[in-house]
Amino acid sequence: TQLLEQSPQFLSIQEGENLTVYCNSSSVFSSLQWYRQEPGEGPVLLVTVVTGGEVKKLKRLTFQFGDARKDSSLHITAAQPGDTGLYLCAGALGGAGSYQLTFGKGTKLSVIP
């Protein structure tokens, strides 16, 4: 059973379009992180959201954490070819002294010039 469901799995859009990627779970997370990963490389941290209802903006990227801290979304405005990559959401679980990230399968984004 996948703890974190990401949708869509694949997305191909034209340069300049907007898009939203969703990350949903039945579990409550202490925080949620979004990463972008290029083929053959490690994930690169984009943002961490901690508070339910929190919204963070990173240039053309907007991240939102659900009020119940079970879901999140990533919205990209005016997508560019440089945004192409695998977008992963990861929920943090663990108590004091321990910590692990549970990842979704990812959304593979292709932005066509």
Place this chain on the structure above:
Amino acid sequence: DAGVTQSPTHLIKTRGQHVTLRCSPISGHKSVSWYQQVLGQGPQFIFQYYEKEERGRGNFPDRFSARQFPNYSSELNVNALLLGDSALYLCASSINYNEQFFGPGTRLTVL
């Protein structure tokens, strides 16, 4: 500052062999975690170490083991390799429990 470094970058082994993967965290980071990422999937948690103690273990068989050294670097060992162990092995370091920073990974191929 240097990021998380991992070695080797690529490795080819045969079934039944063992392998040791190495990770150096970002300077000042005391926690190291290991993840396995098979093709088409997100990374899956294997171990977390903090101050040289195991603090978390994922759902992996006992063939997988790890340790952390006094300088906070870490090794992941896998014994009796199976074809299904072929994956990208990622190391991540963190200074607190909210953010993890990943290395480039070690691509392991088991033949």
